[in-house]
Amino acid sequence: MSENEVRKNVPFLSVKDLVVEYKSDGQIVHAVNGVSLSLEKGKTLGLVGETGAGKTTIAKSILRILPDVGAKIAKGSISLDGKDVLNLPENEMRKIRGNVVSMIFQDPMTALNPVQKIGDQIAEVIRLHSDEYTDFEKRAKEMLEIVGIPAERYSEYPHQFSGGMKQRVIIAIALACNPTLLLADEPTTALDVTIQAQVMDLIVDLQKKYETALLLITHDMGVVATVCDDVAVIYAGNIVEYGTKEQIFDHPTHPYTIGLFGAIPDMNEDEIWLHPIEGLPPDPTNLPQGCAFSPRCKYAADECRKEPISVYKTPDGHDCRCCRINEISTQED
């Protein structure tokens, strides 16, 4: 999509027109509604949006680990290194999970199996994706050291670790097989503020070291600013704005993105009030016609509420799903 950049090679991850639905109580939840994105090796893409916007669902779709009950990838395609992920047989897919693509989860408190030693949890992923001659235990201990946990703690259980340490264990699991793509689903949200930076630094360091591509899901614009190359802003299962970090930060165009920036406290400016986005995210079982953001949008006009909005190019060349870019840019300036 980001055609403003000349690509040297085909993107490693390419998601096209992905639609994911959940069935619950006979109602259909439209979690992801036609998302397209791509990511090259070694690069970082930030996926930004409110809770419930469908960010995690996109990540899980890539790994095909959506819950069996009710969740369905209705449309679209995902390809990894040219392979069509959605049509791979399950045993092929298993070879990809944890090996080519791995994932870091939001809540380290619940993401580790409470009745298994942490060392074994790391060793398990290594065992699954390496030949029989590998010394899993040794490798797992190495991984522990790499993420900054003494190897002696191999035989301890998750409950003996703090949240930050658990997240380190999860990172160790995720990176143990040296994946090409790392999906990090709000890796720092559940942590203390003081720990957040440490963990984020660790992820970025390791990403650089192993040249891993990183899909970073977050709602923390600060993290995005420091870490990402590209940014996609998601609202109600749809990418509303997509471009390089600079494009998005310098020229936010979509009203929602603008709203997001307005909700961040800025120490440099002397503002008494933050500017929260009015209203609530829409009910995913009953999305508004046209632009999903229109009910909360102060720029909304009749044309916004009629039919699905297509993607427009902004003046600096990034994508924005808003039919009133021009009007907005004049007003903002």
Add this chain to the structure above:
Amino acid sequence: MRKKVLALLLCAAMTASVLTGCGGKADNAGSTAGGESGTTQEASGTEQAEPAGESAVQETAQVEPSTTLSDKEVNIGYGTVIDSLTPFRANVANDSPYFVQLYETLGVLDGNREMQPYAAKSWETSDDGFTYTIEIWDTISDSAGNKITAADIVWFIEESKARALKPIFAKVDSVTQTGDYTLELKLTDNKFGTIDTILMDVFVVSKAAFEASSDEFGSSVVSTSPYVCTEFTASASISFERRDDYWQDIENLPECVRPLQKKVNYKLITEASQLGIALETGEIDMAINIATETGSQFVDNDNFVVDLSDGRSGWQVFFSGADTSPAANDVKLRQAICYGIDAQGLIAGLCSGYATQMWDVCSPFTVGFNENWKNESYYDYDLEKAKALLAESDYNGETLTILSSSSATASRLAQLLQNYLVAMDIKCEVNSVDMALYTSIRLDGTQYDMVINTVGEYSLADNWSIRFDPAAYATGDATSRHDYDLAELIYKTWTLDGFTEENINEVHEYLKESAIAYGLVNPQLFTVWSKASGLSKAVTGARRNYIVPSACQFE
């Protein structure tokens, strides 16, 4: 959603098919009674409904008593369990057939209900049955080699008296050893049958062996019997093997205690239907005293022989003697009720036809029963007469309570009685309680108006003494009645001399006229064995005259 319901239906259908499958197949085994008798050995069901006097015991008496010791091993099923083999025991389960193999007694009842010497050589009384001189064999020895002398017998009787587990030993005044093999027994009364019961209840045991036992013979026994108990699992099984060093010659033994089989194994199975299943699966060769509903399913089955004999005790109803009960002093009411009960209905409803009517409170099996009574009428069913008597009585719509134990037969009998009483417009409720509660309130006539019981002591005198003697219990007789006229008549029969036909008749007539108790129905006793076992002569004997498997002859 439809799938859910479908799944449910599927499961339901599966269970249903399993059920009907089992039921249907089961049906083949038990065919309806009353069909043509296949062989002479099988008793036909419908005939039993007739008030025929002769019992249905099969005719095998022509075969001579045998002295041939066979190598046969037989497996027997029986429904009463014991938890211990100890010789000092209460009366519970004391009529179980395995006691014949477990212990020798001084005397034993043979198949004709006559007392035969066993360990005792002889006994005689010097003064009308108060004092007995008993002589035992001088060759008795137990399986551990201990010689038995009169001292052992004296010890056993004294010990039994001291432990007070069997009431009969309370009638022993004193017992003294008079020689190596003779002793003298003084009794406190000379009621007919007392000595016989004692002879049957004295187990011949060596004092030395008993004292050497760690658990008072609870789990392993050293006895003088022709068999040794080789295995005992409490409440489950007892096995016996014939002794090679038995002290007595086989010819000297009464037929019913001859050890013809090499091994006899008893499986103790309390659940009646399981006894039947054990027979079918071949687990046991013979089931002794099996319940009617289970036994009747083997009638007309070509693979089994059914031996039917008259019940030993019969079932009775006793009217309360407490003044609080409307029935206590109202002869007309009692007679009305007796007339209103159809013995034939009870025979059909309680025993599927496998029963006889009764002619007295006691069954014909009881010693002293007069066969002539069978020709008399005994409150033959007559609803008109019953209603007429009821109208004459003082009955005024009170609700009568029938007390029964909660055992299957007793509570069914109570329900049948209730049905008859309701039919003659008497209000009536059943109080069916567990055995222990029953035992504790059955003497208290204020707790019921009628009580159902099965009373079957050795002799009529015994039965009467525990039922109708107003001095027997704190509350009076067994129903809190104080009928001293009746007591006079009963006391007359209590001596050896007084136990005459004339005196007995007087009591019988009195009981019948006053209708304070009424014999209801006498279920027949089922003993069933498989044809494959090859039994050629069934020998009966001992306390209840059951078939004694160790003494039977097999082909």
Add this chain to the structure above:
Amino acid sequence: MRNTMINNLTKSNKKHKKQSELQRVIKQLKKNKIAMLGLYILIVEIILAALAPYISRYGYAEMDLTACFATPSFKHFFGCDDMGRDIFSRVLYGGRYSISIGIIAVLIAVVVGICIGAVAGYFGGQVDNIFMRILDVVQAIPGMLLMIVISAVLGPGFMNTIIALSVSTIPGMARMLRAQMMKERDSEYIEAAKSINCSQFSIIFQHLLPNCISPLIVQATMGVAQTITLAAGLSFIGLGVQPPLPEWGAMLSAARSYIRQSPHLVIFPGLAIAVTVLALNLLGDGLRDALDPKLKN
């Protein structure tokens, strides 16, 4: 004055919440076809039992000694038992006794369990300790044994059977309610109730209990089923209701020796128990799912 106003306010609020919660549960339950099947079966059974005298042609104790062991026919839909009584009538009337034994025994157990569990769970500390040690002792005795001993103490009869059955059901109920209470006790809405000076009684019974009741409802539904089978067990031992009352367990137990030659004596009361217990369990499972939003997808 202000206090009562707040009280009224919270009350009306709660009432509203409770009703909508109830509606939600009913809506959930209605979606569960299997649970509804269970419910319908029960309703039909209760109606049949209530109308027994109008449906059956015979009394439950009415004997026809010429029809002993009669097989099912037009005259006797389920045949006749060993004493010539119409099994169809007995099964119908039996529903009255079996179902009401189950329901009453469980109701008693629930009420007593609520009192013990609520008090122990709410106050905690020594009170809780004492109650729990007593329950420890009672639960250390196998339930069936406890039930038998109590039946033996009380003697047979309809009411005594109910008492014996309920006593052995109480500890389980009490414990569960206590655990639930302890979980809810520290919640913020209880703090809130305390802060506006609600009485302890009102906190326990108006605020805490409604929030602890849903597992209790499930347990009680299953409890009724279990009690019906336990009553059958009591009849097997010769305790239980008085004959000729046609309690299903008693019928089954009395007829068990005839299973080979006249299986219909055993099948119909057995099926009656099985269907009822199954229906109660299906309903209980459905209720649990409906009451526990966590178990939905």
Add this chain to the structure above:
Amino acid sequence: MLRYIVKRLLWMIPIILGVTILVFTMMIFCPGDPAEIILGSTAMEADLAAKRVELGLDKPYLIRLATYISDVFFHFDLGVSWITNVDIMSTIADRMPRTLILAVVTLVIAFGLGIPLGITAATHQNKWQDHVSMVLALIGVAIPNFWLALLLIILFSVKLGWLPAMGVGTGLAGIQYYILPALANCAGALANSARQTRSAMLDVIRADYITTARSKGVAERQVIIKHALKNALLPIITTMGISFGRMLGGAMIIETIFSLPGMGSYIIGAVNNRDYPIVQGGSIMLAIAFSIAMLLIDLLYAAVDPRIKAQYASSKKRKKVKAVA
């Protein structure tokens, strides 16, 4: 850990004492005169009175209770049966193993079938497999167990002749005698285990660490067994404990039908005969067995879940915290 075990064992003493007092007291209120039951219907008043004195029934309640407690707790003597005069402790030594074996075989069958059923139901939630599994499990619990016992006997012993219908055997071959009773007895436990497994698995299957396991590339089967089931075991073990407790005393009907001389039929017989020492002694031993079983269950928790193990190990610390709170 050892400290915890010792503490739990010491806790058993007051509980057993409580059981002793409770059962002793309840038996006092049982209508029915033991003397009369022992001596039978032929006994006369004088014999009965003598028997009551012999049994100590004439003494006041507290003295009898005190004597009994001192016998049991200081001399470890449960006394002898009033009716058969047999030592109760040795009878229980014979019978208790049978009841325990029956309980264990029952549990093995019940959970061996129930857990897979529950897993199938949970992994196919709301699909037909779910409904068939649960209805199958429920049908088991709906059938009164003695009815089921009779049907099983007819099918497996009479028709097929595969298994013995009654009695006890010795040695390893003796296990076959327990199979039918266990099958008849397991229905309730089976339904409970299936149900509990299902709901515990449903809870666990949604947990994040299951997603983690999947994201690691673990095969679905391994995810269910290694990750999900192990975490779902706690509530399943609880159910197992409850079922085991129930089986200790609740198998009496099964024991009666299958002529299996275990504790249940022993005590029931004693209740019917008002043989107080057996009822009391039997209840005490069952309560001890029950308490030990519960302890084992708690230790099993610790084996399964390291968090609980840590709690036990630091139970002293925990208590302090509680005291402060």
